[in-house]
Amino acid sequence: MHGTILILLKRYIQTQYDHSTWVNLLELAGLSGATFDHKTVYPDENLYALVDQAAAATGATAGELHERLGEYLVPDIMYMYQKLVDPTWRTLDMLEHTEHTMHRQVRREHAENAPPVLAVKRLSPNEVQIDYVSARRMGGLAVGIVRGLAAYYDEADRIAVTPTTSADGQRVSIYVQRN
Structure with a gap:
């Protein structure tokens, strides 16, 4: 997954919720302290894990x-x-x-x-x-x-x-x- 998508996911979470929500999602997804760069490609599993944790936290489905x-x-x-x-x-x-x-x-x-x-x-x-x-x-x-x-x-x-x-x-x- 292109880092830009992960950076924009971070911004989306921080905009819709707050920075602490993002930090908690990173921790729950097993990515504590992770930072993402827009020039790097990351394993798709990073996005899946973050979206799954966000879904669990918000009550929305991963698809939503x-x-x-x-x-x-x-x-x-x-x-x-x-x-x-x-x-x-x-x-x-x-x-x-x-x-x-x-x-x-x-x-x-x-x-x-x-x-x-x-x-x-x-x-x-x-x-x-x-x-x-x-x-x-x-x-x-x-x-x-x-x-x-x-x-x-x-x-x-x-x-x-x-x-x-x-x-x-x-x-x-x-x-x-x-x-």
């Missing part, structure tokens, strides 16, 4: 936390990759082009990151079908990112996001429609 984290990540992701984003794109355009812009860049610069493979099919001007494939089984994060993109583009009230398979599988299908 993945979705919330995905929404939270979007402004930072968009800032990091702004050079790759066409300023005329909106939510569905961004989804359609993510695999061939941002994910391609990540794979080229950081092959060890292995972002999910997204097969996105534009069904109509107002619909896309996303097939998410990743051994990480974090489709909830992808669902959250889609919702976060809709908010980022001021379309949250017009974008419906529907996972059509379980969001915790290796293969997750997500239907997105603009009303």
Whole structure:
């Protein structure tokens, strides 16, 4: 897992709760005193352990936390990759082009990151079908990112996001429609 995701998880926890909650989660996850660097790739188990502990502490499911984290990540992701984003794109355009812009860049610069493979099919001007494939089984994060993109583009009230398979599988299908 790319360190940036773990750093943003830390910020999310500190923003939604407080710093002591983050410190407690690190301890409960067996990562006491751990610090994360945005240039380093860490074992996926670090994120899983932290999210599992956060779920236990908050009463939310791990999937719900993945979705919330995905929404939270979007402004930072968009800032990091702004050079790759066409300023005329909106939510569905961004989804359609993510695999061939941002994910391609990540794979080229950081092959060890292995972002999910997204097969996105534009069904109509107002619909896309996303097939998410990743051994990480974090489709909830992808669902959250889609919702976060809709908010980022001021379309949250017009974008419906529907996972059509379980969001915790290796293969997750997500239907997105603009009303």
